[in-house]
Amino acid sequence: MNFFEHQDKARKQSTRLLFLFLLAVSAVVFFTAIVITGTLTYFQTQGFLSNASSHMGYWTALLHNPILLWSLLGTLIFIVLGSTFKALQLGGNGIQVALAMNGKHVHPDTHNPDHQKLLNIITEMALASGNPVPKVFVMPGAAINAFAAGFNRHQTVVAVTEGALTQLNRDELQGVIAHEFSHINFGDVKINMRIVALLHGILLIGIIGRYIAWGSYGNYSYRSNSRRSGKQAGLGFALMAIGFTGTFFGNLIKAAVSRQREYLADAAAVQFTRNPDGIANALKKIAQGPSSTLESSHAEEFSHFYFSSLRLTGVQNFFSGLFATHPEIDKRIERLGHTLTFNTHNSPHGSTRANSQAMGLTGAIEITPASTGDIIDQNTPNQPPPAQYSTLKASNIINSIGNPTHSNLAAAQAHLASLPAILIDACSNPFSARALVYGLLIEATNKNYHSAQLDHLNINTHPETFRTLHQLQPAIKQLSPQNFHPLLLLAEPALQDQSTQQAAVFQHCAKALIQTDNQLSLLEWAIYRLAVAPLKTPKNKSNKSLKDCQSALNVLFYYTLSLTEPAQRAPLLTQAEKHLRLKITKPQKVSLNALDSAMNSITQLKPLSKPALIKALIACIIGDGKVTEEETTLLRMVALILDCPIPERFGF
Amino acid sequence: MGSSGLTTLAILVAFALYCIYIFNNLVKLKNQFENGFSQIEVQLKRRYDLIPNLVETAKAYLKHESETLEAVVKARNAAATELSAASQNPGDSGQIQALAGAEGILGQAMGRFNMVMEAHPELKANTTMMQLTEELSSTENRVSFARQAFNDAVMSYNIFRESFPANIFAGLFGHNKKAALLEFEDSAQIAQAPKVSF
Numbered sequence: 001m002n003f004f005e006h007q008d009k010a011r012k013q014s015t016r017l018l019f020l021f022l023l024a025v026s027a028v029v030f031f032t033a034i035v036i037t038g039t040l041t042y043f044q045t046q047g048f049l050s051n052a053s054s055h056m057g058y059w060t061a062l063l064h065n066p067i068l069l070w071s072l073l074g075t076l077i078f079i080v081l082g083s084t085f086k087a088l089q090l091g092g093n094g095i096q097v098a099l100a101m102n103g104k105h106v107h108p109d110t111h112n113p114d115h116q117k118l119l120n121i122i123t124e125m126a127l128a129s130g131n132p133v134p135k136v137f138v139m140p141g142a143a144i145n146a147f148a149a150g151f152n153r154h155q156t157v158v159a160v161t162e163g164a165l166t167q168l169n170r171d172e173l174q175g176v177i178a179h180e181f182s183h184i185n186f187g188d189v190k191i192n193m194r195i196v197a198l199l200h201g202i203l204l205i206g207i208i209g210r211y212i213a214w215g216s217y218g219n220y221s222y223r224s225n226s227r228r229s230g231k232q233a234g235l236g237f238a239l240m241a242i243g244f245t246g247t248f249f250g251n252l253i254k255a256a257v258s259r260q261r262e263y264l265a266d267a268a269a270v271q272f273t274r275n276p277d278g279i280a281n282a283l284k285k286i287a288q289g290p291s292s293t294l295e296s297s298h299a300e301e302f303s304h305f306y307f308s309s310l311r312l313t314g315v316q317n318f319f320s321g322l323f324a325t326h327p328e329i330d331k332r333i334e335r336l337g338h339t340l341t342f343n344t345h346n347s348p349h350g351s352t353r354a355n356s357q358a359m360g361l362t363g364a365i366e367i368t369p370a371s372t373g374d375i376i377d378q379n380t381p382n383q384p385p386p387a388q389y390s391t392l393k394a395s396n397i398i399n400s401i402g403n404p405t406h407s408n409l410a411a412a413q414a415h416l417a418s419l420p421a422i423l424i425d426a427c428s429n430p431f432s433a434r435a436l437v438y439g440l441l442i443e444a445t446n447k448n449y450h451s452a453q454l455d456h457l458n459i460n461t462h463p464e465t466f467r468t469l470h471q472l473q474p475a476i477k478q479l480s481p482q483n484f485h486p487l488l489l490l491a492e493p494a495l496q497d498q499s500t501q502q503a504a505v506f507q508h509c510a511k512a513l514i515q516t517d518n519q520l521s522l523l524e525w526a527i528y529r530l531a532v533a534p535l536k537t538p539k540n541k542s543n544k545s546l547k548d549c550q551s552a553l554n555v556l557f558y559y560t561l562s563l564t565e566p567a568q569r570a571p572l573l574t575q576a577e578k579h580l581r582l583k584i585t586k587p588q589k590v591s592l593n594a595l596d597s598a599m600n601s602i603t604q605l606k607p608l609s610k611p612a613l614i615k616a617l618i619a620c621i622i623g624d625g626k627v628t629e630e631e632t633t634l635l636r637m638v639a640l641i642l643d644c645p646i647p648e649r650f651g652f
Numbered sequence: 653m654g655s656s657g658l659t660t661l662a663i664l665v666a667f668a669l670y671c672i673y674i675f676n677n678l679v680k681l682k683n684q685f686e687n688g689f690s691q692i693e694v695q696l697k698r699r700y701d702l703i704p705n706l707v708e709t710a711k712a713y714l715k716h717e718s719e720t721l722e723a724v725v726k727a728r729n730a731a732a733t734e735l736s737a738a739s740q741n742p743g744d745s746g747q748i749q750a751l752a753g754a755e756g757i758l759g760q761a762m763g764r765f766n767m768v769m770e771a772h773p774e775l776k777a778n779t780t781m782m783q784l785t786e787e788l789s790s791t792e793n794r795v796s797f798a799r800q801a802f803n804d805a806v807m808s809y810n811i812f813r814e815s816f817p818a819n820i821f822a823g824l825f826g827h828n829k830k831a832a833l834l835e836f837e838d839s840a841q842i843a844q845a846p847k848v849s850f
Binding site: 070073074077081084085088089095096099104105107109110111429430431432464465468497498499500501502 | 657661665668669672673675676679680683687688690691694695697698701790793794796797798800801802804805808
């Protein structure tokens with residue numbers, strides 16, 4: 001299974017998940033409404049039961065009661081409001097999750113050596129997989145754990161516990177982070193965010209039930225109407241029970257989805273680091289440690305985000321296997337080709353696994369050990385060694401998307417080491433990161449306009465920014481355009497730390513720099529869309545086919561062809577059309593502005609249509625035997641905007 | 653179900669959604685300025701780490717100015733204490749003001765130190781000293797930029813908290829205190845400090 005199939009599966013899983021949740025919600029709504037109606041009618045007409053002499057009569061009367069409809073509607077609205085609340089609270093980015101877990105933001109300027117090590121590992125991995133560097137958080141606590149969260153690649157968060165930093169060595173930590181990156185790459189983090197929001201709605205019923213039940217006890221002492229309080233308590237407990245049932249099924253679904261993805265992430269992590277020992281040893285340390293519980297009241301809510309399950313030790317019974325958000329740790333270690341040397345729990349894994357399959361929840365997402373093995377064994381030899389560009393094949397690039405390997409990691413490390421230290425340091429905080437982006441924009445423009453651009457900055461920015469720019473410029477002048485991309489990926493987290501006002505000024509200045517020469521170059525567009533105003537991946541459904549995007553594709557391919565020699569264009573277009581299985585016609589306008597708006601519609605392509613597009617694009621680019629820097633910039637940008645980051649390969 | 657009943661329900665739902673929006677926005681804005689403070693914290697810590705090195709380097713040249721150096725170290729330590737207190741609760745105006753006060757005193761001490769350094773050209777020409785002052789000045793820039801971001805975020809929070817109708821709910825949702833801006837009393841002098849190195 002390649003990246004696109006995983007993404008497609010993830011998308012289908014989201015739909016399936018939604019359906020299962022809807023089932024759970026309908027059940028909860030129905031039973032809640034029945035309980036509320038039952039209680040209310042009992043209050044209103046004490047003789048209600050006596051009127052309805054038989055059981056059947058009671059139920060018919062209940063079902064025909066208008067209060068039932070109202071409670072149905074009311075409960076439904078409640079659950080929807082609860083989910084909306086959570087979705088809004090998470091606000092589409094992982095920062096809120098990290099903060100809810102008491103996480104503390106680690107800035108790249110940190111002096112703590114442990115934090116610096118963590119940042120280095122994450123930076124390397126982000127570059128290697130072609131992702132913008134995520135924001136990093138450290139959570140308090142001695143336990144070893146980690147998670148990744150976020151809705152899109154530009155706003156992802158990776159959080160690690162203090163315990164993981166102090167107890168794991170670099171290899172082990174790298175394994176853990178690689179595992180989290182595979183969750184980012186395969187889009188699991190998006191599903192996870194949705195699960196939290198959906199579960200919250202159901203959870204609310206139980207919470208309200210608890211309040212009502214508690215309230216009734218509080219009133220008990222000073223209210224003479226103890227009978228009424230008794231009913232109130234009854235209603236409260238009934239709601240609690242329903243809430244728990246809802247949560248029960250919700251957790252079951254959450255666990256089933258989450259568990260399978262953990263094996264996949266482990267396998268991908270091994271492929272990424274080519275070091276099964278790292279992640280296996282990390283898991284062993286977790287198994288030997290006291291527990292991986294996190295000190296936060298929200299820990300349970302986000303349990304499916306973590307590297308290892310929250311409750312590690314404890315009673316191993318029928319349910320604990322079913323509810324586990326993660327596979328059992330010795331199973332995970334086993335699949336990595338290791339064994340847990342000590343033997344503390346001999347729980348019947350087989351039976352719990354069989355049970356979860358019998359529930360019919362895991363069928364579609366089951367990944368057998370054989371198939372995880374495939375990911376490791378088959379893909380790795382497929383990767384071209386970093387130096388051989390002549391053998392650059394579309395299929396290799398397609399396979400590498402979302403599946404970074406050890407060679408990508410090595411390439412990223414080499415690339416980072418080759419970048420001037422002063423520029424890497426500039427990426428560490430918003431103040432100098434801005435100056436860096438200004439510098440890159442100036443460098444991307446024709447020399448004749450440089451003085452005009454500098455004049456503009458001199459007037460519109462703070463003198464200190466201008467001074468910093470001056471210090472960076474000599475290093476920037478030495479850069480080749482292929483180094484722009486990694487620097488911008490590095491600068492992303494710092495640029496996000498700007499306040500809204502600062503970001504507005506930044507955007508204004510960047511636009512002014514771009515417009516000085518009255519023309520938009522590809523490099524300028526790439527800088528703008530990467531660092532200044534990233535195109536957001538759509539939150540709504542991405543289900544467009546290639547045909548639906550016909551006009552956007554026309555613009556994209558005619559623009560791509562404009563980067564090659566006119567004589568070569570016709571055969572390249574034929575090749576692209578073969579991959580796309582579409583006729584590309586000449587659009588009215590071929591310009592970067594047209595391309596920019598075309599990208600908006602292309603982001604909504606469904607995952608399985610993306611490989612054809614990327615293959616066609618690659619065919620256009622490498623078909624003439626020459627790959628220019630402009631072409632690779634375009635390919636990288638299109639891939640990133642399509643949410644399929646191409647892993648780093650030195651020189652590509 | 654009557655249509656009037658449905659209308660009431662729709663209004664109630666809209667009201668609930670609005671409350672949800674206000675609650676979440678308050679939380680989000682508070683998180684934003686607290687996160688903004690962590691950015692200042694990193695840069696100030698960096699500054700506090702640099703100052704002892706600076707003093708150590710200067711000691712050899714400034715035998716007769718030990719008072720100035722001691723004042724710098726004392727002010728630095730006081731500011732570092734205030735910083736760790738303020739980072740616990742960046743929303744507390746008392747702690748933010750205490751930090752601003754301590755920073756003001758440190759700024760004055762650094763100003764005197766810079767004046768002394770002007771009088772000792774051989775110290776100014778020391779390579780280590782030049783490196784340190786350069787690093788200090790770039791840190792100053794980062795501090796002031798982070799401070800601006802923090803103050804912007806605090807302003808957005810305060811404005812939203814006091815705007816109608818959020819002000820009705822703000823207290824109810826636990827946002828009953830105005831967050832304080834971080835203004836350094838002696839900003840002018842601090843801005844001067846880095847320039848001395850050129």
